[in-house]
Amino acid sequence: MLSWPRPGSPSAVARYVYGGGSPDPAVVDQVRAALSTDFWFIAGYGLALAGFAWIFLLWAISAFGQLSAKYVAVAVGLTVAADLAKHALLDCAIRHHDSANLVTAAAAASIVKWCAGLLALGGFLATLGVFLRALVPWSRRLREWVSERAERWRWLGACSSALTWPWRWLRTRVREVAARSRWFQACSPGKTEIACSGRTGATWWRDLSPKPPPRRVKTDELSWGNAYYVPGAEDIRKSREGDPVQAICLSGGGVRSACIAMGVTQEFSKAPPIKLTPKIRRRFRRRAAAPKLIDAVDYVISVSGGGYTAGARLLAVHDNESPLLSQRFEEGSPEFDHFRRHSSYIADSPGELLLALTNVLKNLTASMAILFTLPAVLGSVLGYLLSRSVFSFAVMVPVPNQKLDRSPSLLCLTGHSASWYAVAAFALLAVLFTSAAMLVEFVSWKRWSEWLKLRLQSLALGSAVFAVLVLAVVAGLPALMRLCWWLGERTPGNQGGAAAAVSGLVGLNYLAAIAAMVWKDRDWLSKEATKLSSLKRLLPPGVVALILVMATLTVLLVAWLVALGCFAASVFQHATADGKENALVQMPFSSWWLPVLLLLTMLWVGSVDIASISLNPFYRYRLGQAFAVQRVKHADHWHAEAYDRNKFTWFNEFGKVPAGGPKFVFAAAATIAGKDKPAPGLNAVSYVLSHDYIGGPDLGWLKTPKLFREAPPRIKRDLTVLTAVAVSGAAFASAMGRHQKGFEKLLAISGARLGTWLPNPRFVANLAGAEKDECIDPADNKRPWPRSLPAVRGAGYYYRELLGFNYSDGRLVQVTDGGHYENLGLVEALRRRSRLIFCVDGGGDTPPLASGLADALRLAEYELGVTITFDDFPGYSLRDLTPGAGEPFKKGDPFYSLKDRLAKRTVAVGLITYPAASGLTEEERRGVLIFTKAVLCRDFPEWLLTYAASNGVFPHDPTSDQWFNEGQFAAYTEMGRIMGRQALKCVEFLTKVGKISNPTAPDLEKLCGAKGRTAEPALG
Structure with a gap:
C-alpha cells in the first residue's frame, strides 16, 4: 500500500493519498522486495512480543492479571497473523491490477494488526512492571546492607586494599543478589539463605505467620471452629485457671462514643477487680497501688470512636513512671483536662478548619491527577499514532475526501469500509463459535461435549472482545475525537473554557466530598430513592446503593473518555498542522509546557503512595494531638503534653501496658471482593491490630514484631498505635462494608479516604505454603508469588479502590473502620471465648431499636455459633433500655417533655452460650454479657436532664458531628459514668446470686420472685 505526504496541498485536501494510477514496474519490484524483507521484521517483533506475553503469563498473579495475559498472548498471535495476511493480500493486489477487493481486504488485515498490536504491547508494559517489582527487594536489601556498613567504611584508610575493595564488594553483592533471585533458586538444588538486617534473605516470610494449633472440630462445625482461631487467646484463657475470661468492648460512634467510653472506663478505674487469679496477682504484686477492674480484665476491644479512648489510655501509661491503666485519665487529671479541651479534635479554630479544608482540596487535586494522567497519556499516544500514515487506523485505502464541512485537521479521520470489515470478521467468528457451541449441546450430552462447549463459548467471548476492541479503535476513538473537537470549537475562549471546565469539575467534586463527610443524614439519598413506590416494588434492598455506585462510575467514565478524546484530538491537531510531516517536532518551545507537565505528572504518579495523599495522615495527626498524651513535669507542675508529631508510636513498643494489664485490640475491617467475599451486604471481614498479631480468622494472622522488621519503610510507618486508632475509626472509605450507601466511590475520587492498605496475611501464608506445596488451593502452589511487599502503594491501588478490586490473595488489603464489620467489638470478644463481657454501646442507633446489638448478635450466631439471650435475667431485660419504658415525669414537671425518651435503666444482661466448636468444655460454655447502652433515665442528674430537654437529639448526636463543645463533652462523659456505675x-448484684462464675447455677430462686420476676436491683 503506497502513501506519500503532500506538504503543499491546501487544507481542504486530505493529507495522505493512497494508491491510484497505473502501476510502475520499478515501483512494483521495490514493493515486492520490501515485502520480502519485512518478513524478517515480522518474525523479530513477533518473537519479542511473544516473549513478553510469555513472561506476563508466567508472572501474572491475580485472576484479572491471568485473564489479561491470555488476551495479550492471543493478541500477539493475531498481530503476526494479520501482518502476514496483509503482506500476502498486497502481493496478490500487485499481481492483479485494479483488484479493489484485495486492497480492501489488505486494509482490513492492517487494521486488525494495529488494533491487536495495541493490546499485545500490554505484554511489554507488564514485563517492565514484573522486572521493576523484582528489583524492589534487591535494591532494598542493597540499601540496608550499605547502611549497616557505612560506619565501617568510614574508617577505611588510604591503604592498598582501598583500591580493590569496590570490586570485591561488587562481586560479593552480585553473588548474593543472584542467590536470592527466583531463577537462581529454581536452578539450584538447595535453598540459599543470607542474613541481612535481621532477615533470612529471600525467606523472610517463613516465620511471619503463626502456626495454628491442631484442633478437633466436628466437620459440620468446621466453619465455626476456624472462626475461633486467634493466636495467643488460648494462653490467656489458661492463665485464668478456669475462671471466665474478661473483656471490655468499647463501641464505635466517633467522639460521642469516645466520651461515653471515657466515662465508663473512669468508673472501672475505681472499682476493684471481679476476681484475681494467682497469676494475675503476681503480675501486680510489686505495684504500690492496688489494681482495679480495668487493670485486671484480659481484653480491651475497641472499635472506631471507642478506639480514641482505648488508644488514649494505652499511650498515656508510656511515661517514666509506667503507671497502671487506672492511674491515668482520672477525673480532674491533666490528661483528662487535655481531652476535654480538644474534644473538637478535627478543627477548633478558623485556622485549623482552613487547614482541614486545604487538606481535602490537596487530596482531591492529587486524586484527579492520578485519575486523569492515564487518559491523558493514552490519548496523546493514540492521537499521535492516528496522525501517522503508517499507523493510521481510520483510513488505510484511497478515498476521495468530499466532507469539507469538517475541520481540516480531522479530514484524515474519514472512515472506510475496511474498518467495518475488520469488525465484522470478529463478530462473525463470535456468531460461528456460539452456533457451534449450541450445536454441540444439541448432538451430545457426554463429558467431552461439555468440555468442547465451554471452549467454544470461550472462543466466542474472545472474538466478541476483539470485535469491541477494533470497533473502539477504528470507530469509537475517531468519533470521540470529533466530538471533543466539536465541543472545543464551540467553547468560548477555548483554553479559558477548558480551564473553567476543569476547575468546575474539581470544585464540584470538592463540594460533594465535603457534603458527603459532614452531612448529618448521609443516608438521605438512598432513603429517598427507596421511598419511591415503583423502586420498592421492583428493586430488592441494596440494589439502590448499587445503582448509585454504577451511576457514579458512569459519570466518571464519561469524564475519563472526554479527557482521552481531548488529548488525542489536541495532539492530532498539532501533528497534522498545515500538512507537514514533522509538524509536532517543529512546534515552538513555548508550546511544550503541557507535554513536560504531563511527563512530570507521570513520574509523580508512578512514585506516590496513595495512603499519603488521603485524609488518613491528617486524621491520624489530629487524633494524636487530642488523645495521644503523656503526663510530664515542668517546674514542679504536672501537665499533659501531646506526643510529638515526629514520634512514632510503634505497635511493638507502645501496643501493650508496661506495668501489665489487659491486651488492647483495635478492631478494623478488611474489604474483600471476588470468590472469597463474605456474605452479601457484609462486604468486609474482621481485621484487628494488636501488639503481637494483626489480621483475622478469614485472612490469617501475622506476627506484629516480625512484620515490623520485614515491612518496607512506608508500610512500617503505618504499624503504629495511632494508625490503628485512625484506621479503626476510618468511617469514610471507598468501601464501607455493611454500611454501603452508594456515595463511597465519590470519597475515593476525591481522596477523602481515612482507611489504608496493610499487609495481607493470606498472601504471606500462600508464599510460605508454595515453598512446600502446601497451599490450601493446589493451584496456588504454582503461582508466581511476588517475593516482597510493595515499597509504595501506588496508583494501581487507587484504581483498585475505585473499581472495587479487593482480592483476598493480594499483597495488601484495604483496611477501614471496624464498624463496617461489627460496631460493638462484641464478636471479637466472643471470638476470644470471653465469658464475662462488658459491652459499652455508644452508637447512634435510631430509637427505639438497638440495631448495633442486633447486628452483633446475628453475626455471632452465624459466624461463631454463639447465641445470646436476654430472657434469663428478667431484672435486667433488654426491653428496659427502650426509650419510653421508664417511668415518666408528672405532667407539669419541667422534664415532662422527656417522657417518650426515658428508659428504665442503661444495663441489660444476656446469657452467652458457646457451641462445641469453641473448644470449651461443657461447664465452660456459658457466659454473661453485661450490655450498657447510652439511653436517658429518670434518675440522671438534674443538669443532665436539663441538657437533654434542651437538645432533642441527645444522646444520639450524629457521628458526622466531630466538633463537640463543652456541653456535649460533659453530657456524654457523665452519661458514660452513670452507665459504668450501673454496670x-x-x-455486684449478679455476684451475690452466683451468676458471674456460673451463669447457669440452679439458685434462680435468689434471683427471681414467686412469679418468676426478678427482684429489682438498685440502679446506683
Missing part, C-alpha cells in the same frame, strides 16, 4: 451495680 458495676449489676456485677
Whole structure:
C-alpha cells in the first residue's frame, strides 16, 4: 500500500493519498522486495512480543492479571497473523491490477494488526512492571546492607586494599543478589539463605505467620471452629485457671462514643477487680497501688470512636513512671483536662478548619491527577499514532475526501469500509463459535461435549472482545475525537473554557466530598430513592446503593473518555498542522509546557503512595494531638503534653501496658471482593491490630514484631498505635462494608479516604505454603508469588479502590473502620471465648431499636455459633433500655417533655452460650454479657436532664458531628459514668446470686420472685 505526504496541498485536501494510477514496474519490484524483507521484521517483533506475553503469563498473579495475559498472548498471535495476511493480500493486489477487493481486504488485515498490536504491547508494559517489582527487594536489601556498613567504611584508610575493595564488594553483592533471585533458586538444588538486617534473605516470610494449633472440630462445625482461631487467646484463657475470661468492648460512634467510653472506663478505674487469679496477682504484686477492674480484665476491644479512648489510655501509661491503666485519665487529671479541651479534635479554630479544608482540596487535586494522567497519556499516544500514515487506523485505502464541512485537521479521520470489515470478521467468528457451541449441546450430552462447549463459548467471548476492541479503535476513538473537537470549537475562549471546565469539575467534586463527610443524614439519598413506590416494588434492598455506585462510575467514565478524546484530538491537531510531516517536532518551545507537565505528572504518579495523599495522615495527626498524651513535669507542675508529631508510636513498643494489664485490640475491617467475599451486604471481614498479631480468622494472622522488621519503610510507618486508632475509626472509605450507601466511590475520587492498605496475611501464608506445596488451593502452589511487599502503594491501588478490586490473595488489603464489620467489638470478644463481657454501646442507633446489638448478635450466631439471650435475667431485660419504658415525669414537671425518651435503666444482661466448636468444655460454655447502652433515665442528674430537654437529639448526636463543645463533652462523659456505675451495680448484684462464675447455677430462686420476676436491683 503506497502513501506519500503532500506538504503543499491546501487544507481542504486530505493529507495522505493512497494508491491510484497505473502501476510502475520499478515501483512494483521495490514493493515486492520490501515485502520480502519485512518478513524478517515480522518474525523479530513477533518473537519479542511473544516473549513478553510469555513472561506476563508466567508472572501474572491475580485472576484479572491471568485473564489479561491470555488476551495479550492471543493478541500477539493475531498481530503476526494479520501482518502476514496483509503482506500476502498486497502481493496478490500487485499481481492483479485494479483488484479493489484485495486492497480492501489488505486494509482490513492492517487494521486488525494495529488494533491487536495495541493490546499485545500490554505484554511489554507488564514485563517492565514484573522486572521493576523484582528489583524492589534487591535494591532494598542493597540499601540496608550499605547502611549497616557505612560506619565501617568510614574508617577505611588510604591503604592498598582501598583500591580493590569496590570490586570485591561488587562481586560479593552480585553473588548474593543472584542467590536470592527466583531463577537462581529454581536452578539450584538447595535453598540459599543470607542474613541481612535481621532477615533470612529471600525467606523472610517463613516465620511471619503463626502456626495454628491442631484442633478437633466436628466437620459440620468446621466453619465455626476456624472462626475461633486467634493466636495467643488460648494462653490467656489458661492463665485464668478456669475462671471466665474478661473483656471490655468499647463501641464505635466517633467522639460521642469516645466520651461515653471515657466515662465508663473512669468508673472501672475505681472499682476493684471481679476476681484475681494467682497469676494475675503476681503480675501486680510489686505495684504500690492496688489494681482495679480495668487493670485486671484480659481484653480491651475497641472499635472506631471507642478506639480514641482505648488508644488514649494505652499511650498515656508510656511515661517514666509506667503507671497502671487506672492511674491515668482520672477525673480532674491533666490528661483528662487535655481531652476535654480538644474534644473538637478535627478543627477548633478558623485556622485549623482552613487547614482541614486545604487538606481535602490537596487530596482531591492529587486524586484527579492520578485519575486523569492515564487518559491523558493514552490519548496523546493514540492521537499521535492516528496522525501517522503508517499507523493510521481510520483510513488505510484511497478515498476521495468530499466532507469539507469538517475541520481540516480531522479530514484524515474519514472512515472506510475496511474498518467495518475488520469488525465484522470478529463478530462473525463470535456468531460461528456460539452456533457451534449450541450445536454441540444439541448432538451430545457426554463429558467431552461439555468440555468442547465451554471452549467454544470461550472462543466466542474472545472474538466478541476483539470485535469491541477494533470497533473502539477504528470507530469509537475517531468519533470521540470529533466530538471533543466539536465541543472545543464551540467553547468560548477555548483554553479559558477548558480551564473553567476543569476547575468546575474539581470544585464540584470538592463540594460533594465535603457534603458527603459532614452531612448529618448521609443516608438521605438512598432513603429517598427507596421511598419511591415503583423502586420498592421492583428493586430488592441494596440494589439502590448499587445503582448509585454504577451511576457514579458512569459519570466518571464519561469524564475519563472526554479527557482521552481531548488529548488525542489536541495532539492530532498539532501533528497534522498545515500538512507537514514533522509538524509536532517543529512546534515552538513555548508550546511544550503541557507535554513536560504531563511527563512530570507521570513520574509523580508512578512514585506516590496513595495512603499519603488521603485524609488518613491528617486524621491520624489530629487524633494524636487530642488523645495521644503523656503526663510530664515542668517546674514542679504536672501537665499533659501531646506526643510529638515526629514520634512514632510503634505497635511493638507502645501496643501493650508496661506495668501489665489487659491486651488492647483495635478492631478494623478488611474489604474483600471476588470468590472469597463474605456474605452479601457484609462486604468486609474482621481485621484487628494488636501488639503481637494483626489480621483475622478469614485472612490469617501475622506476627506484629516480625512484620515490623520485614515491612518496607512506608508500610512500617503505618504499624503504629495511632494508625490503628485512625484506621479503626476510618468511617469514610471507598468501601464501607455493611454500611454501603452508594456515595463511597465519590470519597475515593476525591481522596477523602481515612482507611489504608496493610499487609495481607493470606498472601504471606500462600508464599510460605508454595515453598512446600502446601497451599490450601493446589493451584496456588504454582503461582508466581511476588517475593516482597510493595515499597509504595501506588496508583494501581487507587484504581483498585475505585473499581472495587479487593482480592483476598493480594499483597495488601484495604483496611477501614471496624464498624463496617461489627460496631460493638462484641464478636471479637466472643471470638476470644470471653465469658464475662462488658459491652459499652455508644452508637447512634435510631430509637427505639438497638440495631448495633442486633447486628452483633446475628453475626455471632452465624459466624461463631454463639447465641445470646436476654430472657434469663428478667431484672435486667433488654426491653428496659427502650426509650419510653421508664417511668415518666408528672405532667407539669419541667422534664415532662422527656417522657417518650426515658428508659428504665442503661444495663441489660444476656446469657452467652458457646457451641462445641469453641473448644470449651461443657461447664465452660456459658457466659454473661453485661450490655450498657447510652439511653436517658429518670434518675440522671438534674443538669443532665436539663441538657437533654434542651437538645432533642441527645444522646444520639450524629457521628458526622466531630466538633463537640463543652456541653456535649460533659453530657456524654457523665452519661458514660452513670452507665459504668450501673454496670458495676449489676456485677455486684449478679455476684451475690452466683451468676458471674456460673451463669447457669440452679439458685434462680435468689434471683427471681414467686412469679418468676426478678427482684429489682438498685440502679446506683
